[in-house]
Amino acid sequence: MNTPVRTFRSYWQVAPLSLVLLCFLVFPILTIVIVSFWDFNAYQLLPDFTFDNYAFSLTSDVTLKAYLNTFFYAIATWLITLILGFTVAYYLAFHIESNLMRNLLFILCTIPFLTSNIIRMISWIPLLGRNGLVNGLLTGSGMVDQPVEWLLYSDFSVILAFVHLYTLFMVVPIFNAMTRIDKKLIEAAMDAGASTLQTIFLVIVPLCRSGIVIGTVFILTLVMGDFITVRLMSGGLSASVGVLIYNEISLLQYPAAAADAVILLITILIIFSILFRFVDIKKEL
Amino acid sequence: MATAQRKRGFIPLTILFGAFLVFLYGPTLTIGILSFQGPNGGLTFPMNGVSIHWFKALFEEQRVGDFGGSLGRSLLLGLSVMVLNTAFALLAALGYRRVFKGASLIFYLSLISLILPSILISLGIGIMFDRLGLSPHWYTSAFGAHMTWTLPFGLLIMFAVFNRFDRVYEAAAADMGATDWQTFKYVILPLVLPGLIGVGLFSFTLSFDEFSRTIMTSGTFNTLPLEIFGMTTNVTTPVLYALGTFTTALSFLAILTSLLLIAANRHRQSRRADTP
Numbered sequence: 001m002n003t004p005v006r007t008f009r010s011y012w013q014v015a016p017l018s019l020v021l022l023c024f025l026v027f028p029i030l031t032i033v034i035v036s037f038w039d040f041n042a043y044q045l046l047p048d049f050t051f052d053n054y055a056f057s058l059t060s061d062v063t064l065k066a067y068l069n070t071f072f073y074a075i076a077t078w079l080i081t082l083i084l085g086f087t088v089a090y091y092l093a094f095h096i097e098s099n100l101m102r103n104l105l106f107i108l109c110t111i112p113f114l115t116s117n118i119i120r121m122i123s124w125i126p127l128l129g130r131n132g133l134v135n136g137l138l139t140g141s142g143m144v145d146q147p148v149e150w151l152l153y154s155d156f157s158v159i160l161a162f163v164h165l166y167t168l169f170m171v172v173p174i175f176n177a178m179t180r181i182d183k184k185l186i187e188a189a190m191d192a193g194a195s196t197l198q199t200i201f202l203v204i205v206p207l208c209r210s211g212i213v214i215g216t217v218f219i220l221t222l223v224m225g226d227f228i229t230v231r232l233m234s235g236g237l238s239a240s241v242g243v244l245i246y247n248e249i250s251l252l253q254y255p256a257a258a259a260d261a262v263i264l265l266i267t268i269l270i271i272f273s274i275l276f277r278f279v280d281i282k283k284e285l
Numbered sequence: 286m287a288t289a290q291r292k293r294g295f296i297p298l299t300i301l302f303g304a305f306l307v308f309l310y311g312p313t314l315t316i317g318i319l320s321f322q323g324p325n326g327g328l329t330f331p332m333n334g335v336s337i338h339w340f341k342a343l344f345e346e347q348r349v350g351d352f353g354g355s356l357g358r359s360l361l362l363g364l365s366v367m368v369l370n371t372a373f374a375l376l377a378a379l380g381y382r383r384v385f386k387g388a389s390l391i392f393y394l395s396l397i398s399l400i401l402p403s404i405l406i407s408l409g410i411g412i413m414f415d416r417l418g419l420s421p422h423w424y425t426s427a428f429g430a431h432m433t434w435t436l437p438f439g440l441l442i443m444f445a446v447f448n449r450f451d452r453v454y455e456a457a458a459a460d461m462g463a464t465d466w467q468t469f470k471y472v473i474l475p476l477v478l479p480g481l482i483g484v485g486l487f488s489f490t491l492s493f494d495e496f497s498r499t500i501m502t503s504g505t506f507n508t509l510p511l512e513i514f515g516m517t518t519n520v521t522t523p524v525l526y527a528l529g530t531f532t533t534a535l536s537f538l539a540i541l542t543s544l545l546l547i548a549a550n551r552h553r554q555s556r557r558a559d560t561p
Contacts, residue, residue: 006383013380014391016373020436021394024429025401028409035412088305091298105302107544112309114490115536118513119529123312126319126329126526133315133330164308196294217400225402228496232517242404249501254412261405268402 036258045254053259063244070240074223077162081219085170093178106175113168121161121232128152153235161233166222170215177211178204210279217275224268313533320526328523339527352512358423359509363493366431370488371481374439378447399437403497406433411501426502431495435488442487446480479547486543490536
């Protein structure tokens with residue numbers, strides 16, 4: 001079947017994809033890497049080959065603090081979305097018997113993901129604000145005397161928003177992996193006397209390892225590259241790496257932003273190269 | 286025995302799942318309700334009367350910036366991304382059914398495109414256009430930026446579709462003398478149509494709501510998410526919620542349309558299978 005004519009056809013079929021990736025992924029990333037070595041002043045970029053941007057960034061307390069913040073957000077969000085996402089996927093895959101019902105509930109989980117992230121963040125404000133619904137309930141019931149201040153514009157609200165926005169990225173790959181598990185394996189575990197929890201941790205978790213890894217990759221990249229959620233939900237009070245880069249962009253300090261972007265890129269690539277050892281993406285589709 | 290044991294966790298898990306749905310939909314519902322605040326109502330409860338005042342404000346007055354223009358641009362951008370993305374993803378997935386040189390490279394590039402933080406793409410395209418002396422526009426640079434996000438999704442969905450695709454049908458068509466084009470048009474296309482609608486829906490909604498990749502690439506004119514972001518810092522009336530409710534309703538409409546299209550397609554195919 002693989003005559004030269006047909007192989008040639010594959011080339012023009014993937015040409016549009018390749019072109020998009022070349023023009024809007026490869027070239028821009030190369031641009032970032034080049035510009036990160038440039039110099040700049042208040043008015044313009046000066047082509048150069050200097051490590052100043054890196055030296056400045058790597059020795060600055062602001063960068064260090066931003067990275068610590070980012071890792072904190074990433075790990076907290078990862079832990080919560082993993083537990084929540086796994087439980088939701090487990091419920092859908094193993095507790096819902098009817099196919100129609102399962103698909104329906106799955107779509108119900110997916111729909112919010114297809115609506116605007118910014119709107120979904122804003123929608124927490126009337127709930128968590130000083131005069132919001134939650135504080136109203138807390139003070140009304142006499143549980144607290146003063147409205148709770150840390151509900152909004154705090155690390156709490158940032159992580160809450162991340163979990164709200166991104167749990168689906170954990171649910172889908174884990175659910176996908178779970179639906180491929182042969183039900184006979186679970187019955188065998190039960191018959192051999194395993195408890196429900198033992199079945200989950202000794203049979204199901206290892207079998208959906210790849211789903212967990214893919215979900216982890218998504219969560220980490222979404223949280224580590226984020227700037228809008230941190231900015232909106234912390235009320236500008238805390239900074240992540242993304243916020244740092246965004247601020248430098250706003251000040252038109254492109255080389256500095258580019259250097260920070262390259263550092264972020266390398267950090268993420270290191271994390272992913274470790275994670276991807278555990279999984280073969282092509283087998284998961 | 287197995288089912289009896291499995292049911293044991295059913296009730297707490299159902300409650301947890303219900304709570305998860307409330308968590309997902311509750312906030313959106315809250316601003317949905319608050320967007321119907323009376324003209325003197327504020328950003329939080331209690332409701333100060335019920336009205337469609339804030340929706341009118343959205344459309345009639347110019348107090349919320351360029352709402353109409355940004356909505357038009359976002360719709361147009363979303364639709365063009367949808368059409369080209371679906372076509373490109375289908376083509377590429379067809380190409381990937383044969384072995385060719387460079388297949389792995391392009392596949393891994395697509396994955397990188399998907400998992401690279403959006404701000405890097407935004408920054409990269411922004412600086413690249415700046416250095417090339419091109420001015421960024423929502424229909425050039427932002428369009429490209431959106432494609433780097435929607436195309437890998439489309440490709441992965443189409444891979445999944447073709448992995449479940451039985452090549453026997455194609456072989457049968459070829460045996461009966463169909464040309465390649467006829468096989469594609471009458472056999473492959475109808476079978477992968479639900480997947481294509483899914484890709485279309487994904488591309489449209491992802492582009493319509495895309496923020497991070499747009500921020501440095503949209504040029505002078507804002508898309509809707511950028512406009513909304515601008516509003517979060519300087520608008521303190523429920524008009525913000527009205528905008529949110531309106532945008533969410535649009536996304537729901539797109540989702541509903543796609544689901545209906547898929548259902549209609551399935552219905553038609555099953556009817557065709559029934560008739561001799």
